Amino acid sequence: MSTLPVTVLTGFLGSGKTTLLNHLLSHPNMARTAVLVNEFGEVGLDHLLVRHVDEDIVLLNAGCLCCSVRGDMVTALRDLFLKRVRQEIDEFERVLIETTGLADPAPILHTLMSDPLIANHFRLDGVVTLVDAVNGLDSLNRHPESVKQAAVADRLVLSKADLASAETVTALEQRLDALNPGAPRLQAAWGRVDPSGILDCGLFRAEGKHPDVAGWLRDEAVTDHDHGHDHDHDHGHDHHHHDVNRHDDRIAAFCLTFEEPLNWNALITGLELLAASRGADLLRMKGIVNARDSDAPLALHGVQHMFHPPSRLPAWPRDPETGEEDRRTRLVFITRDVGREAVRRVLTAVLETEPDP
Numbered sequence: 510m511s512t513l514p515v516t517v518l519t520g521f522l523g524s525g526k527t528t529l530l531n532h533l534l535s536h537p538n539m540a541r542t543a544v545l546v547n548e549f550g551e552v553g554l555d556h557l558l559v560r561h562v563d564e565d566i567v568l569l570n571a572g573c574l575c576c577s578v579r580g581d582m583v584t585a586l587r588d589l590f591l592k593r594v595r596q597e598i599d600e601f602e603r604v605l606i607e608t609t610g611l612a613d614p615a616p617i618l619h620t621l622m623s624d625p626l627i628a629n630h631f632r633l634d635g636v637v638t639l640v641d642a643v644n645g646l647d648s649l650n651r652h653p654e655s656v657k658q659a660a661v662a663d664r665l666v667l668s669k670a671d672l673a674s675a676e677t678v679t680a681l682e683q684r685l686d687a688l689n690p691g692a693p694r695l696q697a698a699w700g701r702v703d704p705s706g707i708l709d710c711g712l713f714r715a716e717g718k719h720p721d722v723a724g725w726l727r728d729e730a731v732t733d734h735d736h737g738h739d740h741d742h743d744h745g746h747d748h749h750h751h752d753v754n755r756h757d758d759r760i761a762a763f764c765l766t767f768e769e770p771l772n773w774n775a776l777i778t779g780l781e782l783l784a785a786s787r788g789a790d791l792l793r794m795k796g797i798v799n800a801r802d803s804d805a806p807l808a809l810h811g812v813q814h815m816f817h818p819p820s821r822l823p824a825w826p827r828d829p830e831t832g833e834e835d836r837r838t839r840l841v842f843i844t845r846d847v848g849r850e851a852v853r854r855v856l857t858a859v860l861e862t863e864p865d866p
């Protein structure tokens with residue numbers, strides 16, 4: 510993969526994004542990373558500064574570039590790429606983008622998938638969402654944006670656990686489990702997190718190792734949660750959502766599994782139908798597909814109405830216990846106000862009626 514991985518760091522106002530960045534920027538593993546921030550001033554770079562490359566880009570002593578974004582993120586990312594091509598800046602191998610606190614990460618993710626220059630040269634590695642242990646529950650209760658930020662995350666990082674009681678942290682963790690069971694959670698006191706915990710959560714690794722399907726798809730964690738969820742609903746009492754407010758109730762995380770190879774065109778038609786009718790509510794989708802007319806597995810992911818072009822993987826993932834190839838199609842969805850059954854019905858209806866090409 511010659512594209513450069515991009516990590517999007519998001520989190521509600523005051524959740525600790527700048528504090529985390531401050532820690533990351535001095536970490537040796539951040540060498541060759543270009544970090545896009547809204548303003549240099551906020552991060553306080555003086556003690557890390559090696560030299561000014563230009564007005565908007567500085568080189569830091571860990572070997573990373575810190576770039577302040579003037580105007581929009583798309584222009585900043587394009588400029589950065591062109592400077593790299595013209596060798597006006599030190600070669601960087603990955604990008605980390607800090608979003609503003611109220612931001613919906615979806616538009617940035619759409620740009621990564623759709624802007625021709627950007628989509629050709631960058632790929633989404635992951636969305637990292639910071640959640641403040643003190644105010645996190647309140648933000649989730651009051652701001653649908655913060656629910657969405659947590660729901661689309663590939664990694665959830667809890668900040669300020671030192672200021673919150675153990676009960677509050679547990680209650681927050683339960684909420685996050687229900688909202689986004691597939692996202693591994695880390696704790697970062699005062700922003701102290703190892704870069705390896707939040708970078709390389711995508712399917713492809715910088716070192717060109719085999720794609721990590723299980724680590725990217727996280728379908729087992731989602732399936733385990735989904736079973737518990739159905740079970741609780743079946744019995745209708747005392748389930749773990751009883752104290753969860755309605756923003757969270759609108760979010761569902763589930764995995765659809767197909768044992769037999771699928772008609773690829775029909776699957777895409779089904780997904781397009783879903784995107785056209787419920788695009789805004791398909792918060793995140795990731796999948797590995799066994800298509801009848803492809804020997805190799807195909808990986809697919811999307812955010813709302815937009816899908817990234819599929820990638821062909823070099824080999825089928827293997828079951829870690831038996832070592833056997835796992836050729837099942839697995840589609841993981843995080844949705845808002847769209848249930849598993851509705852998605853399954855649309856996809857199976859199209860899969861059953863479309864003829865093979």
Ligand SMILES: Nc1nc2c(ncn2[C@@H]2O[C@H](COP(=O)(O)OP(=O)(O)OP(=O)(O)O)[C@@H](O)[C@H]2O)c(=O)[nH]1
Binds near residue numbers: 525698699700
């Ligand atoms: N006690 C404690 N305070 C923290 C921790 N992380 C961040 N803070 C403090 O929380 C406040 C907000 O942190 P920032 O890093 O500025 O948060 P932010 O997400 O960048 O804020 P905005 O850019 O305004 O959205 C600051 O005063 C930090 O010092 C932590 O783990 N523990």
